[in-house]
Amino acid sequence: MKKIEAIIQPxxxxxxxxxxxxxxxDGMTVTEVRGHGRQKGHKEVYRGLEYQVDLLPKVKIEMVxxxxxVEDVIRTVTRAARTGKIGDGKVFVYEVAEAxxxxxxxxxxxxxx
Amino acid sequence: xKIGAKRPSAEDISLALRRRTEDVERQVGGLYxxxxxxxxxDGLAVLAVGGFGRRELFPHSDVDLLLLVDRHHAGERxxxxxxxFWQELWDRRLRxxxxxxxxxxxxxxxxxxIELNVSLLDQRFLAxxxxxxEYLAEERLPRFFERQREPxxxxxxxxxxxxxAKHGGSIYELEPDVKEGPGGLRDYxxxxxxxxxxxxxxxxxxxxxxxxxRDFLFAVRAFLHLAAxxxxxxxxxxxxxxxxxxxxxxxxxxxYFSHARRAHRAALDEMDAVEEQSSTLLVxxxxxxxxxATEDFHVSRERVYLRAPHxxxxxxxxxxxxxxxxxxxxxxxxxxxxxxxxxxxPRLRRYFAEARPLLWPAxxxxxxxxxxxxxxxxxxxxxxxxxxxxxxxxxxxxxxRDFYHRYTVDEHTxxxxxxxxxxxxxxxxxxxxxxxxxxxxxxxxxxxxxxxxDVGKAAxxxxxxxxxxxxxxxAMERVRAPADExxxxxxxIEHHLDLSAAMNSRDLGDPATAxxxxxxAGTVEILKMLALVTYADIAAVHPGAMTPWQSEQLWRAxxxxxxxxxxxxxxxxxxxxxxxxxxxxxxxxxxxTHAAEDIAAHIELERxxxxxxxxxxxxxxxxYYRLTLVSRDRPSILASVAGALAGFGMNILKAEGFANTQGxxxxxxxxxxxxxxxxxxxxxxxxxxxxxxxxxxGKLDCKTLLKGRPRPMLPSRRAxxxxxxxxxxxxxxxxxxxxxxxxxxxxxxxxxxSAISAAGANIxxxxxxxxxHKAIDVFYVTSGGQKLAPEQETPLRDAxxxxxxx
Numbered sequence: 001m002k003k004i005e006a007i008i009q010p011x012x013x014x015x016x017x018x019x020x021x022x023x024x025x026d027g028m029t030v031t032e033v034r035g036h037g038r039q040k041g042h043k044e045v046y047r048g049l050e051y052q053v054d055l056l057p058k059v060k061i062e063m064v065x066x067x068x069x070v071e072d073v074i075r076t077v078t079r080a081a082r083t084g085k086i087g088d089g090k091v092f093v094y095e096v097a098e099a100x101x102x103x104x105x106x107x108x109x110x111x112x113x
Numbered sequence: 114x115k116i117g118a119k120r121p122s123a124e125d126i127s128l129a130l131r132r133r134t135e136d137v138e139r140q141v142g143g144l145y146x147x148x149x150x151x152x153x154x155d156g157l158a159v160l161a162v163g164g165f166g167r168r169e170l171f172p173h174s175d176v177d178l179l180l181l182v183d184r185h186h187a188g189e190r191x192x193x194x195x196x197x198f199w200q201e202l203w204d205r206r207l208r209x210x211x212x213x214x215x216x217x218x219x220x221x222x223x224x225x226x227i228e229l230n231v232s233l234l235d236q237r238f239l240a241x242x243x244x245x246x247e248y249l250a251e252e253r254l255p256r257f258f259e260r261q262r263e264p265x266x267x268x269x270x271x272x273x274x275x276x277x278a279k280h281g282g283s284i285y286e287l288e289p290d291v292k293e294g295p296g297g298l299r300d301y302x303x304x305x306x307x308x309x310x311x312x313x314x315x316x317x318x319x320x321x322x323x324x325x326x327r328d329f330l331f332a333v334r335a336f337l338h339l340a341a342x343x344x345x346x347x348x349x350x351x352x353x354x355x356x357x358x359x360x361x362x363x364x365x366x367x368x369y370f371s372h373a374r375r376a377h378r379a380a381l382d383e384m385d386a387v388e389e390q391s392s393t394l395l396v397x398x399x400x401x402x403x404x405x406a407t408e409d410f411h412v413s414r415e416r417v418y419l420r421a422p423h424x425x426x427x428x429x430x431x432x433x434x435x436x437x438x439x440x441x442x443x444x445x446x447x448x449x450x451x452x453x454x455x456x457x458x459p460r461l462r463r464y465f466a467e468a469r470p471l472l473w474p475a476x477x478x479x480x481x482x483x484x485x486x487x488x489x490x491x492x493x494x495x496x497x498x499x500x501x502x503x504x505x506x507x508x509x510x511x512x513x514r515d516f517y518h519r520y521t522v523d524e525h526t527x528x529x530x531x532x533x534x535x536x537x538x539x540x541x542x543x544x545x546x547x548x549x550x551x552x553x554x555x556x557x558x559x560x561x562x563x564x565x566x567d568v569g570k571a572a573x574x575x576x577x578x579x580x581x582x583x584x585x586x587x588a589m590e591r592v593r594a595p596a597d598e599x600x601x602x603x604x605x606i607e608h609h610l611d612l613s614a615a616m617n618s619r620d621l622g623d624p625a626t627a628x629x630x631x632x633x634a635g636t637v638e639i640l641k642m643l644a645l646v647t648y649a650d651i652a653a654v655h656p657g658a659m660t661p662w663q664s665e666q667l668w669r670a671x672x673x674x675x676x677x678x679x680x681x682x683x684x685x686x687x688x689x690x691x692x693x694x695x696x697x698x699x700x701x702x703x704x705x706t707h708a709a710e711d712i713a714a715h716i717e718l719e720r721x722x723x724x725x726x727x728x729x730x731x732x733x734x735x736x737y738y739r740l741t742l743v744s745r746d747r748p749s750i751l752a753s754v755a756g757a758l759a760g761f762g763m764n765i766l767k768a769e770g771f772a773n774t775q776g777x778x779x780x781x782x783x784x785x786x787x788x789x790x791x792x793x794x795x796x797x798x799x800x801x802x803x804x805x806x807x808x809x810x811g812k813l814d815c816k817t818l819l820k821g822r823p824r825p826m827l828p829s830r831r832a833x834x835x836x837x838x839x840x841x842x843x844x845x846x847x848x849x850x851x852x853x854x855x856x857x858x859x860x861x862x863x864x865x866x867s868a869i870s871a872a873g874a875n876i877x878x879x880x881x882x883x884x885x886h887k888a889i890d891v892f893y894v895t896s897g898g899q900k901l902a903p904e905q906e907t908p909l910r911d912a913x914x915x916x917x918x919x
Contacts, residue, residue: 010666011618032662057666083620 001096001112002070006061007035008081008089013059019080020063025073027112028063058089064096064112126332133170137207138239141178144201145240152194156183158241158249163210166235167302169331172338173345176202177210177232183245184215208344216249220257227268230261234306255313262310266387269310273303273384281656284373285524287512288353291334292346296373298330300380307383323379326372333369350514363512370510370521374494382448385415410438416447425457429464432457433475433501436492440482445491454495462500465591472501472592480557486534489564490527501592504584505564507571519655522570529563529653533645543664546648549671552882552889553641558598561585562605562642563649582606595735597708601639605646608633612647612674616666621673630674635705637678637880644671679844695719698774700878706769715779718743722777727809729802737766738791740782744809746772751780751876752866753808753815759860760818761801762788768862768881819860834887836917838910842900848877848893849901851909855917857888864916869894872909874901 008016013030020028034055065073074091082088101111138161145159163177164170186192195213202209212229219233233254238246258265277295280286284296292298304323308316319327333356337345340352348356348369357365409424409431410417417439424431432454439446446454454461465472479485492498499506508522518525535541537550550556565588569580582603589599611633619626634640647667652659681701693716696703707715714730718741722728727744740758744750751770758765767783790797807813836855844850853865862881869876869892878893896905 009620010616011620014618032660034662034665057662057669085622087622 001064001099001109002067003062003064003094003096004070004073004077005092005094006077006081006089007033007058007091008061008077009083009087010057010059012081012083012089013061016061016077016080019076020061020073023072023076025063025065025069025076028061031060031062033058033060056087064099066109066112126328126335129335130169130171130331133172134165134168137165137170137176140205140207141176141202142240144198148198148201149194149241152191153182153241155242156186156245157181158243158246159239160236160246161239162232162236164235166232166237171335171344173208173341173343174338175208175210175344178202178212178239179219179232179236180211180213181219181241181245181249182213182215183242185213216245216253219249220253222257222261222264224268227265227272230265231269231306234258234309258310259313262313266307266310269303269306270384270387273300273380281519283520283524283528284377285370285510285521286519287514287521288347288349288519289369289373290346291330291337291348294373296370296377297346298327298334298376300376301327301330304376304379304383307387311386322375326375326379329368329372330376353512366512366521367510378494407438410435412442412444413447415444416450417442417444418447418450419453422450422453425453426460429457429461430470430472430475432461432497433472433479436488436497437475437479437482439491440479440484440488443484443487445487446495451491451495454497458496458500461497462503465501466503469591469593473589473594473598476501476561476592477557477594480560483537484534485560486527486531489530489560493523493527502588504568504571504588508568511571513570517654520653522567525653526564526567529566529649530560532649532652532659533560533563535652536645536648542648542652542659543661543668545668546645546664549641549644551887553645554638554882555598555601556645558601559605559642559645559649561589562602562609562646565602566606566609566646566650578607578610600708601642604635604639605642608639608643609646609650612643612667612670613651615674616663616670621666621669624677627673627677630670631677631681634674634678636702637675638706640671640674640678644668676844679850680846694775695773695777699771699779703771703779715741715743719777719779725806725810727806729805729809731798731802731805733791737783737785738763740784740805742778742780742782742805742809744778744780746776746778747811748875749867749870750778750809751879752863752870753811754780754782754805755866756815756860756863757801757804757808757813757818758782758784759863760815761797761804762786762790762859763801764857764859764883765862765881766883768879770876770879772877815863819863836914838913838917840901840906840910845893845900847900848895849906851892851894851913853888853890853892853913853917855888855890857883857886858919861888861917862890864919865890865892865913868912868916869909872896872905872912874905874909 006016010032017028017030020026034057036054036056061077063073070093074093077091098107099109099111100107141159141161149157149159158181160166160179160181161177162179164174165177170176180195180198186195199209199211202211214229219229223229236250236254238250276293276299280290280294282295284294286294290297301319301323304319305316318324333348334346336356337348337352340355350362353362353366356362406412409420411420412418417435419425419431419435435446435450435454438444464470479488482488489498493505493509499509505523508526511522513522520528532542533550533556536547537556539547553559562585565585566581567577568584569577569582572580574580585606586599586603589602594602611630615621615626615630619629631640634643644667648659648664651663651667693712695716696712704712718728718730722743722745727742730741732739740754742750742754751768755765755768763784764787765782765784768781770778770780772778786792791801804813804818808815808818834854834856836853839852841850841852851869855861855865866876866879874894874896876892877895880891882889894901896902901909
């Protein structure tokens with residue numbers, strides 16, 4: 001099992017979510033986050049005065065999937081979230097030691113289905 | 114049990130509750146005999162408290178029991194008997210709330226366990242040592258409640274306010290909690306407890322309306338327990354469908370809300386009565402407000418009363434004045450005032466529909482008061498808002514299930530208006546939007562747009578936006594609002610979803626998004642108002658909806674549109690072969706900010722100007738004056754006219770200057786007349802007009818007019834505004850943008866414009882705004898047809914700062 005974490009542009013959320021649903025992933029956690037990578041924030045000008053925007057609004061999607069689905073999910077996310085510009089986001093993949101469904105204590109892959 | 118289809122009567126419900134109560138009583142009595150009595154021949158009594166004490170045991174509610182003992186028994190036998198008693202009850206699947214106390218503990222105020230004191234308000238004897246029980250119930254408790262009436266009442270109020278806050282403070286949740294939520298059964302109980310404490314004995318039966326609310330809430334809660342098979346009190350969408358049976362769930366929910374409203378209202382009235390009895394400083398301050406009285410109204414204990422309620426019969430506008438008064442002083446109509454208003458509602462409704470009086474100025478004044486949000490809420494709850502705007506009655510308690518909003522449509526709307534008030538206070542929300550409020554022009558129009566932004570939801574169409582805009586336009590016409598303000602409100606409603614659509618589904622870094630938003634808003638003024646409408650609309654979805662993340666996204670959407678509008682102001686010009694020659698080359702903004710009749714008047718003015726090179730029109734509009742000037746362009750016209758106006762003692766609130774491709778300029782000045790010179794001396798109108806014409810043509814130096822004018826008083830040091838001058842070379846393709854923020858004073862525009870002219874620069878375009886004593890002046894400036902060179906900026910900045918300082 002792997003946990004896939006994707007940080008994407010907010011306006012791409014619906015597209016990514018639909019693409020994931022289309023490829024059979026229906027469980028995910030979506031969080032509104034702020035951060036920056038190489039995009040580094042930028043200067044905004046308002047009323048002639050500059051101010052620095054350090055952290056940009058992003059959306060984080062997290063899901064846990066079977067090992068054999070990982071590549072498929074990564075492809076789906078990157079395709080749907082890509083605009084080609086700096087700031088499109090990142091995907092991280094983590095090893096998951098165990099998953100337990102609280103309701104009935106299902107474990108492992110049974111818990112993530 | 115379908116409440117809607119086969120609605121059980123109040124008798125059915127109370128019978129069902131009584132039956133369960135009796136059943137549990139029997140079980141407890143039996144267990145007492147077999148388990149407790151052998152160990153406690155005396156010195157122990159079993160008491161029913163809380164809901165059980167009131168004989169209101171719902172199908173799955175807890176059974177609250179209190180074991181009253183004469184002393185805490187340390188013996189093994191007694192302790193084992195008590196433990197066995199509780200265990201046996203649990204084994205019978207009764208959820209028992211239990212406690213064991215001696216009489217002294219029951220009759221002392223326990224701040225950490227106020228629930229024990231409260232539960233004893235509903236106690237009764239079940240089994241055991243009756244003498245011990247009587248000692249508590251007849252000697253200790255009456256004295257205790259008498260002595261501790263005030264602190265107990267206050268604690269009950271505090272707990273109720275916390276409970277309300279936990280549920281978002283509103284009864285109008287789409288999926289309400291019928292027990293703990295505002296307007297839930299707990300509110301009914303609160304009313305009974307507070308009355309019980311005040312009376313010193315059981316209060317008389319509740320008034321019929323409150324009793325009807327109780328019966329309805331009882332039936333719903335009993336139904337929820339049966340349907341869920343547990344102690345479930347949330348009226349979810351699925352259960353609403355079940356309750357409604359064959360009825361429309363939304364219509365059924367309206368019944369629910371009308372009952373909840375009664376319970377909530379009664380609870381608030383009782384709480385107010387308690388909190389006003391306590392002699393805190395706050396209350397003394399509130400009494401001080403009693404001085405805020407007029408010949409129509411007086412204030413007592415924070416409530417407004419009509420001095421002569423019968424005047425509503427022949428003076429319906431008094432009702433609007435009442436809420437304006439409430440909005441100005443932050444007070445609420447008294448219960449008696451609300452009753453009187455309701456009594457005259459049919460008359461008010463008929464009058465507003467048929468006579469169509471000039472209501473707009475009074476309504477606008479109401480919307481401009483510091484406490485407009487609570488005043489509108491009170492206006493809604495008394496029914497007057499619906500009498501003035503029947504459109505509003507259609508969204509009263511309206512449930513629209515979109516799994517996004519948490520409140521009914523009316524509540525969402527009033528919460529949105531409150532969000533603007535909170536922003537103004539500066540306590541809550543994003544300070545950038547608070548600042549935006551000072552720049553956003555007429556906030557009364559923002560509030561009115563919010564008041565109607567979702568009215569179209571009553572029509573049930575896929576998109577409510579067009580229906581809401583239509584309803585607002587019709588309503589504003591009926592109350593005789595001027596056409597330009599109707600246009601602004603219509604625009605705000607038509608575009609109230611644009612910014613949120615952009616922030617959620619468009620790439621804010623894409624220039625196309627900026628162009629789209631700018632095109633939708635049209636002008637910077639509308640954009641600012643839209644940003645506030647959007648902020649309020651999101652914040653009113655539920656208490657946690659406006660996250661810092663959402664706020665940042667909205668601000669970015671606003672910024673990209675603002676930058677685009679600022680940029681296009683100087684570059685986007687009118688090139689329409691069909692348009693009059695005169696407006697050819699004006700910024701596109703000109704068309705967006707002027708109605709067809711304004712443009713026709715300008716073309717006529719231009720025709721008149723051909724003969725003498727200048728034409729001036731001055732007219733009075735709703736408390737201020739508008740001067741329109743058409744002339745051949747020549748250096749420092751703007752500064753000269755500003756100087757002439759200042760020379761006559763006028764205060765410039767707003768100014769705009771445009772130039773067309775033939776070198777003809779159109780300048781508009783909106784000004785106030787603080788000394789009422791023009792109003793009291795009609796002949797001065799002409800003198801001012803002639804003076805403006807002469808300074809425009811260079812035949813009169815405005816310095817001679819300014820000589821001898823007294824220097825104005827400056828505001829207090831705390832309210833002073835530090836002048837700021839910012840240059841932006843990138844905002845426009847062909848001019849340098851200079852923004853000056855300064856403390857407004859007569860002659861400021863003259864001083865600034867003179868400084869720019871003296872530096873050899875030409876003012877291509879100017880937008881002047883004054884908010885209170887803060888002036889925000891934006892100049893688009895060129896030098897020799899080009900943007901300013903960097904080395905020109907520093908001396909000009911210094912000159913402008915000197916001009917700001919006076």
